Amino acid sequence: MLGTVARKLRILGFDTAYMADTSDDEVLKLGIDQKRIIITADREFFKRIVAADGQGVLVSGTNELEDIVHIFSKLGIKSVQDKAIGSRCTACNTPLEKKSSTQIRGKVPVAVMESQTEFNECPKCGKVYWNGSHMLRIRVFVKKLEAQLAKNSEQ
Ligand SMILES: [Zn+2]
Structure with a gap:
């Protein structure tokens, strides 16, 4: 249910374990x-x-942005560290390692190889990340998130 929130927290660099098929007792x-x-x-x-x-x-589980704003407010987190964004694998939560284009040759489409210079790879599951349109959407999300946090702290 909170899978998208978990993935987003990982993208923002937070160490996030996600346990969908785990009993409440175990969690x-x-x-x-x-x-x-x-x-x-x-x-x-x-x-x-x-x-x-x-x-x-406790979150509503209905709105990703609202939920993350709520989590941050509860935990006293006022902003997102820029260098933390994109530092963690969204699939498995492992911190990513910087790679050169030579090191990820054959692992990403040629067009990506030719248009990007910086890559991150997950040492655990092998997923490769780069600064694509996906990252632009993340930056937009972070802007909205920080605007909301600033607004809340004024109240
Ligand atoms: Zn991974």
């Missing part, structure tokens, strides 16, 4: 053991997290 245990903040749209589960002395944020 709660892992969250407490690893000192993770548990993000959930389930009100009953949120109550259990609080009762167990875990750290949790």
Whole structure:
């Protein structure tokens, strides 16, 4: 349910574990053991997290931007670190490694090779990232997010 929020948090550079097919008990245990903040749209589960002395944020799960604004507000995060954007694999959460075009030869389309100079590769799943139109959309999202956070802090 919160898969898109999880992916977005990873794009913004946050260490984000996503557990879709995991029981509440396991998520709660892992969250407490690893000192993770548990993000959930389930009100009953949120109550259990609080009762167990875990750290949790309850979101609506209906609007990605609103949810992330809410998470940031709850955690006191005021902005996104520019160098953190695109630093983590959206598929598996692993920090990415910088690669030259020679190193990723054959792994991306030729047109991408010819138009880009900087690449990042996931050392775990092998996914290659570059500064494409996708990144432009992310920057637009970050602008909206930061505008909303600034607006909230004025209130
Ligand atoms: Zn990966």
